[in-house]
Amino acid sequence: MSTPDTPDGAPAGPVRATGAGGDDGDAPGAPVVAPVDHARIEAAVREILLAVGEDPEREGLQQTPARVARSYAEIFSGLSQVPDDVLGATFDVEHDEMIVVRDIDMFSVCEHHLVPFHGVAHVGYIPGTDGRVVGLSKLARLVDVFARRPQVQERLTTQIAEALEARLAPRGVIVVVEAEHLCMSMRGVRRPGARTITSAVRGQLRDPATRAEAMSLVSGRAR
Ligand SMILES: Nc1nc2c(ncn2[C@@H]2O[C@H](COP(=O)(O)OP(=O)(O)OP(=O)(O)O)[C@@H](O)[C@H]2O)c(=O)[nH]1
Ligand SMILES: [Zn+2]
Incomplete structure (x- = not known):
């Protein structure tokens, strides 16, 4: 499993879209569109x-x-969004243990072939010393901010982790993405079903015992 530390160059800089990624005012499931040409x-x-x-x-x-x-x-609506569009509001629930949302459906587009890669993201963190957390749905929205761009899976994984680190100052972060790349399934090497797993682990979650607990949570073994 790879644990990339540096993104392989960021996609084009964000241009904020009016209303894109809006939170509570959006109809549930409403498509987020960007001002493309x-x-x-x-x-x-x-x-x-x-x-x-x-x-x-x-x-x-x-x-x-x-x-x-x-x-x-x-x-590609993620190109006109920034993480603060979805991580703006935090609240204090005085929780200092790990929070994991697993099996977040994720659709992205391979930047090499412009065909989809899709799968799930698992996102977890240990709140910072201020005990502040972010709404659970915002973790899924954060995945979309970076998935809805031309991407490689390693960068997607790293960007989600780094955005959480920057916004929440958590004690630890773990992001695991499992995906099938259609560029490997429907063309090229033609290996449908092959899944790529990437992870980005930061802070206290790098500690072997804590990391093992997080991995058991994201893999579902703790259920
Ligand atoms: N590391 C990484 N590689 C990716 C990702 N998405 C696609 N690729 C790979 O990008 C590579 C591009 O290779 P190239 O040789 O430039 O292109 P290609 O001739 O179309 O390669 P094939 O897919 O092997 O036919 C391929 O090996 C893809 O499998 C990703 O998210 N991460
Ligand atoms: Zn591809």
């Missing part, structure tokens, strides 16, 4: 369709460039 995406998709030998004017493809643009606005 729809006209440019549409022109590019039309070119790709022509390049692969398709006819962009045939009935089934006429709306495809516009659909792809809307889809990219959602899939």
